[in-house]
Amino acid sequence: MKRVVILGAGTGGAMVANRLARHLSTEIAAKEVQINMISDTESHIYQPGLLYVALGLAEPDSLFRKHERLLLPGVNLIHDPAVKIDMDSRSIKLNSGKSMEFDYLVLATGSHPDFDDIPGFREAAHTFYTYEEAMRTRRDLEEFKQGKLLMIIGVPHKCPVAPLEFMFMYDKLLRQRQERDNIELVYTYPLGRLHSLEPVAEWSEGAFETAGIAGETFFNPEEIDPKNKVVSTLEGDEVSYDFLAAIPPHKGAAVIRASGLGDPDGWLPTNKYTLQLEGHEGAYVVGDAAALPISKAGSTAHYESEVVVRNIVREIHGEKPMPLYDGKVYCFIEGGLQEATHITFDYNNPPKPSEPTEMVHWFKMAFNRMYWLSVRGLV
Numbered sequence: 001m002k003r004v005v006i007l008g009a010g011t012g013g014a015m016v017a018n019r020l021a022r023h024l025s026t027e028i029a030a031k032e033v034q035i036n037m038i039s040d041t042e043s044h045i046y047q048p049g050l051l052y053v054a055l056g057l058a059e060p061d062s063l064f065r066k067h068e069r070l071l072l073p074g075v076n077l078i079h080d081p082a083v084k085i086d087m088d089s090r091s092i093k094l095n096s097g098k099s100m101e102f103d104y105l106v107l108a109t110g111s112h113p114d115f116d117d118i119p120g121f122r123e124a125a126h127t128f129y130t131y132e133e134a135m136r137t138r139r140d141l142e143e144f145k146q147g148k149l150l151m152i153i154g155v156p157h158k159c160p161v162a163p164l165e166f167m168f169m170y171d172k173l174l175r176q177r178q179e180r181d182n183i184e185l186v187y188t189y190p191l192g193r194l195h196s197l198e199p200v201a202e203w204s205e206g207a208f209e210t211a212g213i214a215g216e217t218f219f220n221p222e223e224i225d226p227k228n229k230v231v232s233t234l235e236g237d238e239v240s241y242d243f244l245a246a247i248p249p250h251k252g253a254a255v256i257r258a259s260g261l262g263d264p265d266g267w268l269p270t271n272k273y274t275l276q277l278e279g280h281e282g283a284y285v286v287g288d289a290a291a292l293p294i295s296k297a298g299s300t301a302h303y304e305s306e307v308v309v310r311n312i313v314r315e316i317h318g319e320k321p322m323p324l325y326d327g328k329v330y331c332f333i334e335g336g337l338q339e340a341t342h343i344t345f346d347y348n349n350p351p352k353p354s355e356p357t358e359m360v361h362w363f364k365m366a367f368n369r370m371y372w373l374s375v376r377g378l379v
């Protein structure tokens with residue numbers, strides 16, 4: 001019996017589990033293969049929906065589904081957080097004290113915002129990257145009627161276009177409510193341009209000008225003074241705000257660091273083409289957890305899951321893994337409330353954003369629902 005363990009039941013983990021269950025249904029029925037998935041949560045959350053929830057454009061209930069509802073029958077779900085991964089004994093220690101052994105391992109532990117990286121951040125900033133924070137931002141934004149909204153960003157963070165979308169959507173919301181004249185919008189970015197992807201940075205410049213959003217570059221927050229509402233930067237600037245919107249820099253999962261895998265921030269060394277965990281046979285990485293030179297996004301996890309599944313199936317059938325991943329990422333970018341553009345890129349081809357259209361916006365709205373099919377491995 002070959003035991004596959006998938007650690008993490010988020011976007012990448014669920015896609016790998018369901019695809020494997022489908023590809024290996026005969027072997028699972030014959031008890032030659034077992035697929036186990038370890039989760040530290042009761043429900044799967046559709047994280048891109050948090051942007052809409054924070055702006056009051058969607059209700060939070062629509063973002064959650066119990067894991068059991070999303071997983072195919074061939075997948076055994078274990079609700080017991082992993083505390084340590086031991087690659088020598090090929091086993092995972094769980095919070096309950098039990099251990100789970102594996103022949104093949106998929107690390108799908110994702111990434112999370114580090115609220116303590118910047119002093120003052122936790123107290124001062126409003127983010128929309130967790131459910132609790134999105135709800136707090138939603139509540140406080142409704143009360144915010146006058147002054148300067150300052151967006152600060154730490155890198156790396158998942159969905160690199162989400163802060164841009166937040167600015168464009170909030171601008172349009174304020175115009176709709178005829179409150180835009182009372183609120184100044186300022187977006188900052190740590191690099192020397194408005195976005196890490198150069199074509200997106202160039203496109204954003206024009207879009208910001210049209211929307212009347214100010215953009216400041218080389219802006220690396222060092223400390224926040226919540227009492228006086230001032231952000232100090234590594235570059236030596238002091239900038240005031242009335243409402244601080246923020247994306248904290250992200251880190252990899254604690255279990256990765258506790259297991260001595262990955263770099264000090266918890267990102268896993270991953271072969272960029274085969275998605276194998278470097279230096280370990282039969283182990284793969286999917287999604288945000290990988291240290292790869294591409295965006296951390298659900299679409300990345302989607303394309304990667306296809307490669308990880310093919311390679312695990314090949315290994316189970318006695319074949320070698322193949323270098324099948326080309327770095328493909330696909331992102332929608334909301335350009336307001338009724339228009340969006342989209343970008344697709346890979347290791348060798350940069351994105352080319354086009355003018356936002358209503359059709360692409362509706363395509364994104366449709367995908368927000370289709371996501372649940374995508375997690376089941378159906379689209």
Ligand SMILES: Cc1cc2nc3c(=O)[nH]c(=O)nc-3n(C[C@H](O)[C@H](O)[C@H](O)COP(=O)(O)OP(=O)(O)OC[C@H]3O[C@@H](n4cnc5c(N)ncnc54)[C@H](O)[C@@H]3O)c2cc1C
Binds near residue numbers: 046
């Ligand atoms: C506001 C927002 C907007 C976004 N918008 C988009 C978008 O428009 N398009 C897009 O493509 N992407 C978007 N994303 C990014 C996307 O959601 C993530 O990139 C994607 O979820 C990554 O999948 P993953 O499987 O790597 O991680 P996750 O989906 O985060 O799953 C990781 C899982 O591992 C679990 N885990 C961690 N440690 C343990 C442990 N010790 N034991 C057991 N389980 C553990 C976690 O609880 C979690 O369930 C957005 C994200 C946010 C927050």
